[in-house]
Amino acid sequence: xxxxxxxxxxxxxxxxxxxxxxxxxxxxxxxxxxxxxxxxxxxxxxxxxxxxxxxxxxxxxxxxxxxxxxxxxxxxxxxxxxxxxxxxxxxxxxxxxxxxxxxxxxxxxxxxxxxxxxxxxxxxxxxxxxxxxxxxxxxxxxxxxxxxxxxxxxxxxxxxxxxxxxxxxxxxxxxxxxxxxxxxxxxxxxxxxxxxxxxxxxxxxxxxxxxxxxxxxxxxxxxxxxxxxxxxxxxxxxxxxxxxxxxxxxxxxxxxxxxxxxxxxxxxxxxxxxxxxxxxxxxxxxxxxxxxxxxxxxxxxxxxxxxxxxxxxxxxxxxxxxxxxxxxxxxxxxxxxxxxxxxxxxxxxxxxxxxxxxxxxxxxxxxxxxxxxxxxxxxxxxxxxx
Numbered sequence: 219x220x221x222x223x224x225x226x227x228x229x230x231x232x233x234x235x236x237x238x239x240x241x242x243x244x245x246x247x248x249x250x251x252x253x254x255x256x257x258x259x260x261x262x263x264x265x266x267x268x269x270x271x272x273x274x275x276x277x278x279x280x281x282x283x284x285x286x287x288x289x290x291x292x293x294x295x296x297x298x299x300x301x302x303x304x305x306x307x308x309x310x311x312x313x314x315x316x317x318x319x320x321x322x323x324x325x326x327x328x329x330x331x332x333x334x335x336x337x338x339x340x341x342x343x344x345x346x347x348x349x350x351x352x353x354x355x356x357x358x359x360x361x362x363x364x365x366x367x368x369x370x371x372x373x374x375x376x377x378x379x380x381x382x383x384x385x386x387x388x389x390x391x392x393x394x395x396x397x398x399x400x401x402x403x404x405x406x407x408x409x410x411x412x413x414x415x416x417x418x419x420x421x422x423x424x425x426x427x428x429x430x431x432x433x434x435x436x437x438x439x440x441x442x443x444x445x446x447x448x449x450x451x452x453x454x455x456x457x458x459x460x461x462x463x464x465x466x467x468x469x470x471x472x473x474x475x476x477x478x479x480x481x482x483x484x485x486x487x488x489x490x491x492x493x494x495x496x497x498x499x500x501x502x503x504x505x506x507x508x509x510x511x512x513x514x515x516x517x518x519x520x521x522x523x524x525x526x527x528x529x530x531x532x533x534x535x536x537x538x539x540x541x542x543x544x545x546x547x548x549x550x551x552x553x554x555x556x557x558x559x560x561x562x563x564x565x566x567x568x569x570x571x572x573x574x575x576x577x578x579x580x581x582x583x584x585x586x587x588x589x590x591x592x593x594x595x596x597x598x599x600x601x602x603x604x
Contacts, residue, residue: 220582222556225470226590228489228577230565232467235584237267240429240462241274247428247435248276251442253454256298258424259285261459261562264579265292266591271462277317279424279457283308286315296339298421298457300346300387302368304330313337320344320387320421324370324380331382344385344421345370347413351405352390354425358500359392372409384418386410391425393460396438399426403445419453428461460562468508469494469560469577473553474532483527484539485549490531492538493574495560496567504541506558513542520544529555533572573599 225231248255254276265288272293279298280286289297296317303322304312309330313319319334319341321327327345334341348369352362361368369388390402399422407414414420427433446454475486491498498505504512507529513520520526524544531538568576576594583589 220468221587222470222554224588225580225582226578226593227470227472227554228487228494229470229580230467230560230577231470231580231582231588232264232267232463232561233582234270236466237463238270240464240466241271243429243435244458244461245274247439248456251439251454252446253442253456256455256457257462258457258459259289260566261424262463263288263566264591267581268293279421280312280315283312283315286312290315298455300344300421309333313341316341318342318344318385318419318421320346320385322346322367322369324374327380327383342384342419343382344387344419345375345379345383346387346389347372347375347406347410349388349390349402349405349409351402353394353398353401354390354392356392356501361389375410375413379413379416385421386413386417386419387421387423389423389425391423393427393430394425395427395430395432396434396441399438400441403441407448414449414452417452419455420449421455421457424457424459426456426458426461427464428458429464430461463561465559467559467561469557469564471555471557471577473549473551473555475551476527476549477530482542483549484530485527485553485555486530486532487555488532489557489577490533490535490538490571490574491529491540492531492533492535493569493571494531494577495540495557495564496569497563498540499537502540505560507543508556508558510543510545513544516544525549533574535571570599570602575599 220233244255256277256279257275258279260281277295278289278293280289281301286297286299298318299312299316300320346369348371350362352360354360357363391398471487471489473485474488477484524546525548526542526544527549528539528542579592580590
């Protein structure tokens with residue numbers, strides 16, 4: 219268990235024991251279903267943890283040259299790569315780092331596939347398909363929203379797969395449950411049946427929140443086995459991201475001031491929602507704070523209980539704040555605030571707006587305690603600006 223008194227502030231801190239529990243869960247699902255699970259670096263790319271992670275999974279998936287280079291240099295194997303668009307400048311390096319490359323469009327396939335013939339290892343080629351169906355409600359995260367730029371629709375593959383394409387890739391989920399995949403597969407099979415019959419592998423993308431406490435892993439295994447029974451020629455791949463680090467760590471912050479305006483008290487923190495927790499503003503969502511309750515979940519009752527505070531970020535963006543929480547005590551300068559479940563889609567998306575420094579990144583080892591993986595300072599911003 220993490221001793222937060224030893225953790226610097228601000229800091230993202232990961233619990234090794236909880237991470238290993240998630241990894242074990244993913245390995246069990248992959249073995250039971252007879253599939254491959256690879257890790258999407260877009261959710262977190264802590265390469266210092268790769269020696270631990272690679273004992274449990276079948277590889278990585280990258281979405282850029284930067285991620286592909288991290289995968290090959292630190293995970294120690296070629297990666298599965300998909301990017302919405304490739305460029306002449308980046309594609310040669312990406313090809314050298316990849317075992318699989320998925321194209322977003324047939325025009326990108328036609329442009330870059332010939333380049334793969336000069337690579338000194340076999341690269342399996344895939345195409346991203348868009349079934350035009352998803353239950354993701356937030357358009358920012360819905361890859362099947364009307365007019366989506368992601369993937370080819372079924373009419374473009376009505377005559378089958380181009381000669382060199384061996385795989386299909388779809389991604390329709392976002393922090394989704396097992397039943398969401400089941401519904402998606404029904405649509406994919408209906409709309410892309412001919413392409414499925416020709417393919418050698420199918421990548422069912424990310425968004426499978428397998429390590430969530432409410433996720434029915436037994437049902438997922440049954441879904442995947444049933445799909446494989448219908449299509450025994452296909453290798454099946456899942457590439458979750460958040461599931462690897464779901465509820466494995468926190469963002470530790472500190473109250474630096476308390477201000478009041480129009481009866482609203484705001485705890486001013488040494489972290490920023492805009493810079494360090496961007497999903498809170500983009501989704502938007504209100505994260506959990508240890509020892510506090512969300513006022514929005516209590517309704518009218520919240521007006522008469524506890525001490526109510528809005529959380530305010532340290533950047534000068536006017537909207538750098540989120541929600542109201544209720545505490546059982548007044549907040550004072552120096553009080554630690556622990557934001558729950560802040561490892562996925564946080565430090566991979568942080569910005570240096572205002573020159574605000576990144577929080578440190580640490581892991582709490584089960585046997586050895588706190589280990590600082592990375593600490594940041596103002597010189598990082600200076601280096602980035604010139």
